[in-house]
Structures are given as structure tokens and as C-alpha cells.
Amino acid sequence: MLYNKKGVVVDVSSVDAFTVRMDDTQKLHEGLSHAAVETALPKRGGTVLILRGAHRLRRGMLLERRSEDARAVVQLAGDLRVVEVSFDDVAEWVGGLGEQLDIADL
Structure with missing residues (x-):
């Protein structure tokens, strides 16, 4: 059972299928869908990846x-614009900002 457990997405095999490595056991769980998981947000000042919407695949x-309306305010890497997105559309980024280019840098 994976309820209330934390893990890191390590591979995305299709639009709605990915593999997660669990933090506690290091076990891989393959073929998970977006409907089966909930994204986590870092503390203020942490790095995030926008998953959906106009700024998809941007980090910041x-x-x-804003817990009362489930919104996150994010400063995008690169152009430093400030955007507001739903909690469901953003997740903590555990890699470094310089590891890969943002989609906007291409």
C-alpha cells in the first residue's frame, strides 16, 4: 500500500504512465497514473516544476x-516572470535548476 507515502518520479513512459521510486524502501513502482498520486510542494523558496498549463515544463x-484557494505563486527560472498556478499543476523539483534546459529555453 502506497497511501501517505513519498516518492520521486524517475521515469515518464507516456502521457499518463510513470515510474516512482519510494523514499522509504527505494522500491520502484511502474505504470502509475496521475489519478493515483498527489503532488507535493516544497517549502517557500523551494524549486518546483510546472506540470500543466501555459507554463508546462518550466521550473521556478x-x-x-495559498492554501485557501489551492494556488501556488511561482517565479519562473530564466525570465523571472511571476505566475500563479493550481497546486495540482505544480510539484516539487528535486533536481538542480541547471541540470536540464526548461522548455522555454529551447
Whole structure:
């Protein structure tokens, strides 16, 4: 059972199928779908990846968490624009900002 457990997405095999390595056991769980998981947000100042919407695949810094309306305020890497997205559309990024180019850098 994976309820209330943390893990890291290590591979995306299709639009709605990915592999997660669990933090506690290091075990891989393949073929998971977006409907089966909930994204996690870092503390203020942490790095995030935008998963959906106009800024999809952009990384940035979490400036603010608005729990009352489930919104995150993010400063995008690169052009430093500030955008607001749903909690469901953003997740903590555990890699470094310089590891790969953002989609906007291509």
C-alpha cells in the first residue's frame, strides 16, 4: 500500500504512465497514473516544476502557497516572470535548476 507515502518520479513512459521510486524502501513502482498520486510542494523558496498549463515544463521558485484557494505563486527560472498556478499543476523539483534546459529555453 502506497497511501501517505513519498516518492520521486524517475521515469515518464507516456502521457499518463510513470515510474516512482519510494523514499522509504527505494522500491520502484511502474505504470502509475496521475489519478493515483498527489503532488507535493516544497517549502517557500523551494524549486518546483510546472506540470500543466501555459507554463508546462518550466521550473521556478515557490514564492507563496495559498492554501485557501489551492494556488501556488511561482517565479519562473530564466525570465523571472511571476505566475500563479493550481497546486495540482505544480510539484516539487528535486533536481538542480541547471541540470536540464526548461522548455522555454529551447
